[in-house]
Amino acid sequence: MTISANWYLLLAAVLFCFGLVGVVSRRNILVVFMCVELMLNAANLTFLTFARQQGTMNGHAIAFFVIAVAAAEAAVGLAIVIAVFRTRGTLWMDEVSTLKN
Amino acid sequence: MPTVSSQDVLALAPVAILALGGIALLLSEVFLTSGKRGYQAFLTVLFAATAGLTAFGATPGKVFAGQATADAFSAFVTITVSFGLALAALVSASWLDARGAERGEFYALSLFAASGMSLLGMASDLLVAFVAIEIMSLSTYALAAWMRRGKKPAEAAFKYFILGAFSSALLLYGTSLVFGATGSTLLSDVARGPLQAGGSALLSAGLVLVAAGLAFKVAAVPFHVWTPDVYEGAPTPVTAFMAAGVKTAAFAILARTVLAAYAATGGAADSAFPRVLAVLALLTMLVGNLFAVPQRSVKRMLAYSSIAHAGYLLLGVLAAGLPAVRERALSGVLFYLASYTASAIGAFAVVGALESNGQPGDEPADAWDLERLAGLSRRRPLLAFAMTVFMLSLAGVPPTAGFVAKLLVFQAAVGAQYLALAVVGVLTSALGAYYYLRVVVYMYMRPAAEGEPAGVTSPVLSVALAVAVAAVVVLGIGSEPVASLARAAAAVVR
Numbered sequence: 001m002t003i004s005a006n007w008y009l010l011l012a013a014v015l016f017c018f019g020l021v022g023v024v025s026r027r028n029i030l031v032v033f034m035c036v037e038l039m040l041n042a043a044n045l046t047f048l049t050f051a052r053q054q055g056t057m058n059g060h061a062i063a064f065f066v067i068a069v070a071a072a073e074a075a076v077g078l079a080i081v082i083a084v085f086r087t088r089g090t091l092w093m094d095e096v097s098t099l100k101n
Numbered sequence: 102m103p104t105v106s107s108q109d110v111l112a113l114a115p116v117a118i119l120a121l122g123g124i125a126l127l128l129s130e131v132f133l134t135s136g137k138r139g140y141q142a143f144l145t146v147l148f149a150a151t152a153g154l155t156a157f158g159a160t161p162g163k164v165f166a167g168q169a170t171a172d173a174f175s176a177f178v179t180i181t182v183s184f185g186l187a188l189a190a191l192v193s194a195s196w197l198d199a200r201g202a203e204r205g206e207f208y209a210l211s212l213f214a215a216s217g218m219s220l221l222g223m224a225s226d227l228l229v230a231f232v233a234i235e236i237m238s239l240s241t242y243a244l245a246a247w248m249r250r251g252k253k254p255a256e257a258a259f260k261y262f263i264l265g266a267f268s269s270a271l272l273l274y275g276t277s278l279v280f281g282a283t284g285s286t287l288l289s290d291v292a293r294g295p296l297q298a299g300g301s302a303l304l305s306a307g308l309v310l311v312a313a314g315l316a317f318k319v320a321a322v323p324f325h326v327w328t329p330d331v332y333e334g335a336p337t338p339v340t341a342f343m344a345a346g347v348k349t350a351a352f353a354i355l356a357r358t359v360l361a362a363y364a365a366t367g368g369a370a371d372s373a374f375p376r377v378l379a380v381l382a383l384l385t386m387l388v389g390n391l392f393a394v395p396q397r398s399v400k401r402m403l404a405y406s407s408i409a410h411a412g413y414l415l416l417g418v419l420a421a422g423l424p425a426v427r428e429r430a431l432s433g434v435l436f437y438l439a440s441y442t443a444s445a446i447g448a449f450a451v452v453g454a455l456e457s458n459g460q461p462g463d464e465p466a467d468a469w470d471l472e473r474l475a476g477l478s479r480r481r482p483l484l485a486f487a488m489t490v491f492m493l494s495l496a497g498v499p500p501t502a503g504f505v506a507k508l509l510v511f512q513a514a515v516g517a518q519y520l521a522l523a524v525v526g527v528l529t530s531a532l533g534a535y536y537y538l539r540v541v542v543y544m545y546m547r548p549a550a551e552g553e554p555a556g557v558t559s560p561v562l563s564v565a566l567a568v569a570v571a572a573v574v575v576l577g578i579g580s581e582p583v584a585s586l587a588r589a590a591a592a593v594v595r
Contacts, residue, residue: 012277019270023263033263039271040269040270043270043273043274043277044277046274046277046278047277047280050281050284051280058280059280065231065232069231073235076239077242080242080243080246080262083255083258084256088255096256096259097256099329
């Protein structure tokens, strides 16, 4: 039994929405960060599905670029998270708010 | 199977020079253990100048199977970015030196960011744009966190990172949908529209997400909430570089993407895409200017003003949708970016020179208060004069660069029949004059507070400010050479 490509696209869209909602609503910095990664991987899944559907290798190559970029982003991002934790001792967004109108 | 020719590699020379310069400075940190680092800013200026000159002499053409374009447009972007990088490096040298925080990584990161910006000016493929945006953004996240022991810089870097990563994810998911609809990420293929008849909804959804991701980068309302916090919290020279460089590069790719999107969605003025862009431009002009008015902190005021300027630039990009005025509108946008680069970096440089030299983790709340500028004309007459020039230029008062830039953009908007938006632009500029001139009033008409320190001063900062003032005045009075360069750059973009 083969699963139609549309289900993969749907799964990717659902993952993307989870990530989107998570970034907006979650208050823990690390969880927000994971939600961003979820969004990136949803994009990856979409690329792969379309590439498979259209029978080209381009989408597969793009996924590798995205993985590399996501790794670099994680490195810089986690360093910044550590810097925040050192100055505040907390990872809750609501407590990291000196900069306000 | 496309092959890589020598022309492909040569076209990337400006990007390569900036990136290799960054690597050289990184390595110098490993091998040179001397405490003196003043030369690094000059090396950065040298690399920036070389990159700018190389871009100027590049042979135009599409490279890497159309994924990047080396043309007058990308050259203009690279030169503007290099100019901004050189100015920001000089400003950083004096700012970091005063705080004992000067290290080669700073300039290396600036160079890496500039290489991303330069690549972004060339990108004519959504994936290349994504990679270039990430090169630019990852470097600027790290730069924003430079004074990482301070509470504000760490927080600013964190906010910038989360929202930047979020916007990149939007852009990437949008790209994947566009890829699904058109079978390609090339902007030239996107412009041809969907592969199958039913793909237009998918394509529109993808383009909207791509545009939203880019709108975050240019700080367009309602995607602007991060801007004031990040601009205020980041080290001042970094803010200057971010405001000028990131804006220039992001508008370059936004213009190319919007033109492709216009072509893909039929290009008719009554389609939804220009209307959405018009609403964005309107909101950005209004919100940026209205929120700048009550700000006491000059740095935060400049952050909101940067949002307002994004609104005027969006108006130019919107007008570029009409083929009849495309060249005028795009050349106006490019000229605007060049003039904003000089004015904004200059203004942030003055703010940086005056801000208090607080201990990390213990920054005073009023570090950038208007009061700190009171009586500046008596304490530091030249600094006050420079700030006046930058304020007049940002406000768009003749004979400065900002005036010519606004004139070009508004003329294009009128030519494209966006009369109401042009009127809003002029009115909000008048409102802008209020908060820019308030700074001038404080400098010239208010007595200085007792014991107010004179601020940092150094030869490099003086050079940077002199160059910025000269650029603002020259672009204002003798705008023709740069304006004709901008026209030549705009003419090649389809």
